[in-house]
Amino acid sequence: MPDKNKQVVLSVEDLAISFHTDKGRVKAVRGVSFDLYKGEVLCIVGESGSGKSVTAKTIMGILPGNGRIEAGHIHYEGEDLTKVSEEEFHRIRGKKIGMIFQDPLSSLNPIMKVGKQITEAMIINNDKLKKMYLDLISVEQARYNNEVSLRNQTIEQANLDIKLGKKSFVKDKLAIQKRKDISAEEKRELIAKEERKLHQLIEASKQRIIDIKDQTKDNIVLYKQQFKDRVKVAKAEVKAYHEKIKKDRDDKLHTLKLKLAADPSQKDLINKEIKQVKLDYINLTKITRLEAKKRALKVMEEVGIPQPARRFKQYPFEFSGGMRQRIVIAIALTQDPDILICDEPTTALDVTIQAQILELIQRLTVERNLTVMFITHDLGVVANMADRVAVMYAGKIVEIGTSHDIFYDPRHPYTWALLSSIPDVDSNERLEAIPGTPPNMIYPPKGDAFAPRSKYAMAVDYKEEPPMFKISDTHYAATWLLDKRAPKATMPKIVSERIKNSLKKAGELND
Amino acid sequence: MTKREVTFRQDLVDKDIILSVRHLKQFFKTGIGANKFITKAVHDISFDIKKGEVFGLVGESGCGKTTTGRSLIRLYDVTSGSVYFKGYRINGGTRWNEKEIKWKTIKAKREIADLKKIMQEEINSNRSERQEVNDEVIAKITESYNAKIKAVEDNLAKLVAEQKEIIAQIKYDTRHVDKKIMSKMQMIFQDPSDSLDPRMTVEDIIQEGLVIQGFRNRAENSKKVVEVLEKVGLIADYASRYPHEFSGGQRQRIGIARALVMNPELLICDEPISALDVSIRAQVINLLNDLKDELGLTILFIAHDLSVVKYFCDKIAVMYFGEIVEMASSEELFKHPLHPYTKSLLSAIPKPDPISEKNRKRITYNPVKDHDYSEQTPVLREIRPDHFVLANDKEIVKYEAEIKLLDKESK
Secondary structure, eight states, rough: OTTTTTTTTEEEEEEEEEEETTTTTEEEEEEEEEEEEEEEEEEEEEOTSSOOOOOHHHHOOOOOTEEEEEEEEHHHHHHTTTTOHHHHTTTTTTTEEEEEEEHHHEEEETTTTTTHHHHHHHHHBBBBBHHHHHHHHHHHHHHHHHHHHHHHHHHHHHHHHHHHHHHHHHHHHHHOOOOOOOOOHHHHHHHHHHHHHHHHHHHHHHHHHHHHHHHHHHHHHHHHHHHHHHHHHHHHHHHHHHHHHHHHHHHHHHHHHHHHHHEEEEEEEHHHHHHHHHHHHHHHOOOHHHHHHHHHHHHHHHHHOOHHHHHHTTTTTSSHHHHHHHHHHHHHTTOOSSSSEETTTTTTTTTTHHHHHHHHHHHHHHTTTOOOEEEEOOHHHHHHHEEEEEEETTTTTEEEEEEEHHHSOOOOOOHHOOOOOOOOOOOOOOOOOSSSOOOOOTTTOOOOEEEEEEEEOOOOGGGGGGOOEEESSEEEOOOGGGSSSSSOOOHHHHHHHHHHHHHHHHHHHOO | OOOOOOOOOOOHHHHHEEEEEEEEEEEEEEEOGGEEEEEEEEEEEEEEEHHHHTTEEETTTTSSHHHHHHTTSSSSSSSSSEEEEEEEEEEEEHHHHHHHHHHHHHHHHHHHHHHHHHHHHHHHHOOOSSSHHHHHHHHHHHHHHHHHHHHHHHHHHHHHHHHHHHHHHHHHHHTTTHHHTTTTTTEESSSSTTOOOTTTTTHHHHHHHHHTTTOOOOOHHHHHHHHHHHHHHHOEEEEEGGGSSOHHHHHHHHHHHHTTTTTOSSEEESSSTSSSSSHHHHHHHHHHHHHHHHHHHEEEEEEEEEHHHHHHEEEEEEEEETTEEEEEEHHHHHSSSHHHHHHHHHHHHOOOOOHHHHHOOOOOOOOOHHHHSSSSSOOEEETTTTTTEEEOOOHHHHHHHHHHHHHHHOO
């Protein structure tokens, strides 16, 4: 339910992504904005090709090579994830934002024991001192990087504007010269006018570059200095800590050695103690294999894998589909992420196994206070999992609201169509299938993308894109039907009746 | 010896049963030597499908539902049991009969050995001192026992001859299946992109079956292809295109067209909508529904999505680990689910209704805990008219009480 105190963890703003293919540019995502609140489960629904997986992949920073972020920002902990470089992303990917994929078999390595796969990430990032150092400098670093990227981006944009302006000037010039209906004098005049325009544009762009440089100059210098100072302090801090634990170890070892010299009869006992001291020191600086294994076993138990010690040594093919998906979840959890992105984690699974995995994810959400972004095309699963639902179609969010809003008060024709196209256990009415197929995203349709498949489409739907209409504080939908001038449209009978029935049932339950 | 003929059962035809499966078993052998292992994919299932009926086969993956479908259409050689289609036996296995001969022979041999032992004992106990009397008694006893042994041997010989005849008949039947009859049974596969040859045009794909059946007139075949394409909601122009040019839903339509061009009476749909997108699913379900009414098709619908099965099927059989655990009309099954596995399956369906979802309680099925089959092994029994459930005597009593309770509640 609407809660203004909710803390926004991740916020996606006007994200647009396209893929370059042989056939042209596929505009997979065209301006998606949503906020992810702490501790909630946000479900994203849509058919394949609606851009839901692409959005998730962009948040994880694992867009394929031919994908490009055209516009938009993803804000997470004061950083813009669209600007973070690949090297920097290692700080976030897996550790802050974890992801579970659709097919558990293809996301696990078939020739590697699952235990090794679970501990792999822990062992790679085993340097505790380095982690401490990175944590210490993270705030300053992010601030500095953001400022630099802001400046660079603006400069880039200005340069691009100049380039495009020049191009269009050449084009216009040619067009004017080819015209036959005006005299040479007039032509010259027109060209001069265009030229003046171009000059203005260049001037403005250059001014913009100078402005932004001026604006950010002080900040960049300041932040850079702060960052450098912080690095110095952090390095010293970490070094001091390291020295301290080293000294502790050496002192202890020294006393133990003296003891040994004084009393050789207790050799075994003291040797054992020496070993322990050494081990303690290693544990403070590194995650050892033993510790990683311990943690892995704990996580495996947490995700409901029976006999984790035995399972630890097995290969993925020895697991059933549901167990494999549990392993994948365990791998994601070892790094203690704040946000978990689940990309159709149950599509490849059976109904009963699906129910188990959903229960597991729900339990983990509560226990670990995770924020979950859940991608699926099964509305039943959505009803089960979601606090809020975003319905996507053709690279856009067409309706977003709480699960109550979407299921009991849907407003967008696409949501109606989705709801009416799934068979219901309680009735045998003829299904209302959505006619046609999703649009080709190389040439996204003008106006409302769903209009060609919608029987509620109006003339305006083919001309202009509908804005997001606000229905309530939590509920928004992008359809012209919500405009004041639109004729009144009611949802299909099959949907309204279903809603009536389930609300009636719920009323009985509440009594 | 008289000439054999393919087994034909008039009683099935009289009862309007188009497909009858009797004690079907389908085993797969894997490995050799010490690693030899037999997977019992389908273990003794029987059911009938009436003309015009839509029969649903549900169960989790690996329960043998797809194997059943593929055995019916002769993609596998059945291990044991028979499949009757339009009264004719089209597929059969002899494993059971062979085992019967083997075990009965062993049993008979043991019986004979026992008899001989008893005879010797009797002779020993009746031994007297006088040689003549002795001989007489022995002769008498031996004669009586020999008669008994002979009876056992005769019985065995008769049984073996019977079973051998059955085996020979089954082998003959499976070898002499009428192709014309088989073409009346067609299959639609799960993955529409894998089941279409990427190097053949749509027209070639659809008319391939016709050509194999001996229809060589290209012009006529093309006409049939266009007809069937229109029937499934595609246009005639598509005939010259290749499968990769189509979307998933359209490909599945091509798969359906390929099955329909043979004018089938029985359609086996192996998870035809699992690989499709949400919005396309309803299109395909509606298409199948329309075709069923228009052409009077009988459909065997294999799926794991219970809500679709409920919507589409008249009768549902629930499978678990190669066995049918419950079979009833779809209304009845959803009203009175009896077997714990059915209950757990029904409780796992996610509904697009948040309030009921939040209150839904999932029932877990644990075959070891839920059943006690130590005293009596279960068989599929009719608990109500047309409602079968796998149970033993004890469980039947329990289930009957449950039905009564459910009826009371609904009133």
